[in-house]
Amino acid sequence: MPRYRMAFSKEGLARFLSHLELMRTWERVLRRAGLPISFSGGFNPHPKMSFASALAVGVASRAEYLDVELEEELGEAAIHHRVSQCLPEGLRLNKVVRVPDGAPPLMAVVNSALYRIKLKARQPISAGELSRSVAFLVQQPAIPVERTTKDGGKKCYDLKPMLFDLHAYTAGEMVEVVAEVQAGSSGNVRPEEVARALVSTGLAVDPHPFQVERLGLFIRKGGENHCPLEVNE
Amino acid sequence: MRQLLEQEILPRVVKPTRYTGNEWNMVKKNWEETTVRMAFAFPDVYEVAMSHLGLQILYGLVNDNPAWLMERVFAPWVDMEEELRRRKLPLFSLESFQPLAEFDVIGFTMQYEMSYTNILNMLDLGGIPLYSRDRNREHPLVVAGGPCAFNPEPLADFMDCFLLGDGEELLPEVLAAIQQLKKAPDHRPDREELLDRLARVAGVYIPSRYQVSYHEDGRVREVVPTMPGTPARVIRRVVANLDEAYFPSKPIVPFAEVVHDRIMLEVLRGCTRGCRFCQAGILYRPVRERSPRVLTRQAAVLARETGHHEISLTSLSTADYTGINSLVRTLLDTHEGRGVGISLPSLRVDAFSVDLAKEIQRVRRAGLTFAPEAGSQRLRDVINKGVTEEDLVTAVTGAFEAGWRGIKLYFMMGLPTETKEDLEGIARLARRVLSIGQEVRRVKGGKAPTVTVSISSFVPKAHTPFQWEPQDPVPELQQKQQFLKGLLRGKGITYNYHDARLSFLEAVFARGDRRLAPVLASAWARGCKFDSWSEHFRYDAWMEAFQQHRMDPVFYANRTRERTEVLPWDHLDPGVSKDFLWEERQMALAARPSADCRQGDCPGCGVCPGLGVAVDLRGGDNHAQI
Incomplete structure (x- = not known):
C-alpha cells in the first residue's frame, strides 16, 4: 500500500490538543477528505497512520509528521488540497511526500527535537549572566534531572548525553531557550526538564515554561540532522 | 480574554x-452583525454537553438565520471555575469568548434534576442575579427547556420562562418575538413588555405570572394565572413531521473524547411501549418516524461532514423502527x-434485537445490554414492560451463541408493589443468564461469560402513571441494595448500584414545587455542584439546606398523593391526559398490561387529539421493495 508522509503545524488554540485528541482529529480529517484510507483489520478497524513523536498538551509545533497508508496511489498535490480543506483552525498541512515502499516508520528514525522554550525571568537577567549559566550547564560531566513517572513516583536520569545543543537569549522579561534534545523511542527529553536544569545553575527564571514551541523534528545521524521529509536519500 | 485564556x-487546567x-463545524459569527444573541447553556461538563443531540439541532437551526447567533456555554470543571473566580473573570462562550451576561438570551437545557445546582453556579459565574425578580432589562432573559421543564417548579423563581416541547418548533418563535422588540443590536427591550409578547407564544410558560397557594398541610391548593392573557394551561409544542423537521447537517465535531463520540442519526422520536415509570415515554409522544430515504441521505451527509467512525441510530427505542432491518442493511x-x-x-x-446486533457487528463489536427492569413477571406486568423471561432467555442464548461473552442487565428496584421475591428474581435471572453463557461456552469455547447487573433506584416522575407513588425511604433502598449485594456475589457476576441518597434528592426535585427554590440556592451556596458526580456529591450540605429552610424532603419523595390532589405541574400539559395516567396506575396495581398504539390499538392517552398530531410510521415506506 502506498504510504504518504505529511508535515503539519499545530498552533494557536489547537496546541491544547492532547496527543490522543490529535490522533482522533486526524482520523476524522482523513475521513472527511474522502481519502481511500487503509484500515487495520479486526473488530475495531483503525486507519493505518502513525505519528513521529507525541507532543505534550499546550506545546505548539511547526514541524509535526504523520505517515498515512492509502489503498491506492494518489498525487501528492491532490492529497494536499483535499486534506487542507478539512483541517480545523490551528492545524495546517505544510507538505505531503510519497514515502518509498519499505522505508522505516517515522517513529523508528526520528530521534531529535528542537524546542524554543520561553521562561519568565524572576529578576532582570543580563546577557552575560545567561550565557555563563548555559556554558556552565553544558560543561557539567552529568546533568541529573528528576522526572515524575505516570504512577506518581520519581526517577532520576542524566540529561547530559541527550542534550545536543543549547542556546539562550534575553527577550525583555523573558528568557528564550533554544534546545535540541533527544526524542523518540530510545529516550525523550521534556522541555520543562531543560528549564529545571537551567534553574539548577542558579538562573533566576520560573521553572514552569511560559510557552513552548517545537521548531523541528529530525533524524540525527553522525551529528547531522535530516528532515523526515528527505525520504529519497 | 482569549490571550489571558x-x-x-x-x-x-485539565483537558x-x-x-x-x-472544533470542526463550529459556527463563528460576527457578533456585531447579529441582532438576537443566544447562549445555549448545558449545566454539565463539556463531554456530557457535547453528547446532546438537542444542542446540535438548535445550534444549527438558530445559526442558519443570519440575524441570530447561538454560542455554547457549559459548566466549567472545578479547576477551571477556580481559575475564573480567582481572577474575577466571567463565564464565557466557547465561540467568541463573550461573557455570559452579554447575551440577549441564555437557554439552559434541563436534562436531569441533579444538574440544577450547576445552573445556579453558571448564572453566578456569569455575574447574573440568580432570582428572576432581581434581574432587569440590563440582564439577559434566562429561559430553560428539556424534559425537566415539565415540572420546572423548583426552578420557577430563577427562570424568566420555560419552553415546553420540541425546540425546533418553539425556539424560533421565541427568538423572533425578541427580535421584534429589539430596536437595535445593543438595545434590550423592557422585561415586562418582552414577557407580554412571549406569553402569546404557545408553549412558553412564564412562572412569575402564576400564583401558587397551599393547603395547611403543605399540598398545593391551586395554581392560577395572575395576568390577563396568561393561559391557564401551557401546552407542549410538537414537531408533527420528522422528515420535514430541521436537521443539522454540520454538527460540531469535538476534539475531546465525549460521551457519545459518534454521529447521532435520529431515526424516530417518541416511544409507545408505555413503561409506566418512564417520563420520556409520555413527554415525547406520539411516535414519529423518519423515512428510510431521508435517513440514508442524512447519514451520508453526516458521515461526509463529520468524519466520524460510527453512526448511532438514536431514539428511545430504535429496534421498534418499522423498517429497521432494511435501514441497517442499507447503511x-x-x-x-x-x-x-x-x-x-x-x-x-428479544431475538429480533440480537439478530440486529449480529448484523451490525460486521464492522464493530460492542457489548450487549438488555433491560428487563424487574425480576418477576408480576412486577414486569405492573410496570408494563412487555418482556417475558422466555424473551430474555432467547435473547441471551442468541447473544452467547453469536460470540458475545459480556452481557449487561439493567434493573430497577423500589418499584411500586415490589416484594422480596421480586428482588430475589433479579438475582435468579442474572444467574440464569450466566449459566446459559457457561452452557454455550462448554460447547463453543471462548472466554468465560460475564454478567454485569446495574440496578437503579426507582424515582417517581411527574406526568407518569407513577406520579402519585411514594419512593422507598433511603434506609429501605440501602437495605435492598445490601440484600442484592449478598445475592449477587460470585464469579462472573458484577453488581453496580447508585447512591440511594442521590436518587432520593432526584425524587424530591422531580416532583417538587416552588418552595424548594431557597433550598436549592442554599445548597449551592454551601458548595453543592456536579451532584451527579459522586466525588462532588455532598449529601450533608443538602440536608443542612433543607433544615435551614424548615423544609422536609420526605414530603416530596416518600408521600403517596391522592387522586384529587393538585400536583405542582398540573398546569403544564404534555398532551397526555391525567385521567389516562390514573387509569394506567390502576392497571399497574392490578398487574395488567396495556396496549401499544404502534399495533393500531389506541390506549386513549389523548396526545393525538390533544395536540392535533398522529402516530407517524414511515419506516416501512420502501420496505416492500427490498
Missing part, C-alpha cells in the same frame, strides 16, 4: 479542549467499506 489559564472551542452497505460502523443505543429484550 491561552497564556495563563489553559496551561493550568483544556473543554474550553478552546474551534452498512454504504458505509462499512469506509470503516464506518453502525450502532444501536439500546436493544429490546
